[in-house]
Amino acid sequence: MIINYMEEVVSRYLQKALRSEEYASICKCEACIDDIMAKALNNLKPFYITTKKGEVYAEYSSLENQHQAEVIAEVTKAIEFVSKKPNH
Numbered sequence: 136m137i138i139n140y141m142e143e144v145v146s147r148y149l150q151k152a153l154r155s156e157e158y159a160s161i162c163k164c165e166a167c168i169d170d171i172m173a174k175a176l177n178n179l180k181p182f183y184i185t186t187k188k189g190e191v192y193a194e195y196s197s198l199e200n201q202h203q204a205e206v207i208a209e210v211t212k213a214i215e216f217v218s219k220k221p222n223h
């Protein structure tokens with residue numbers, strides 16, 4: 136099975152960001168979350184890994200640290216864009 140590990144990283148950071156006070160008032164429905172994810176992921180380089188179900192991604196945590204600043208920047212941009220113009 137192949138997954139884009141960047142999706143994991145973005146999804147994890149997005150969940151965290153959406154719990155912050157800064158984004159307390161924005162729409163967090165499934166459509167908006169998907170739009171934010173898609174927009175952020177389009178601006179980030181994918182990182183494909185092969186994986187077995189249930190595998191822990193600990194060995195890729197260095198990737199996460201390496202790309203953290205980029206992920207934060209793109210997710211923040213995507214949140215701002217989608218929350219201003221929700222697609223519904």
Ligand SMILES: [Zn+2]
Binds near residue numbers: 165
């Ligand atoms: Zn929404």
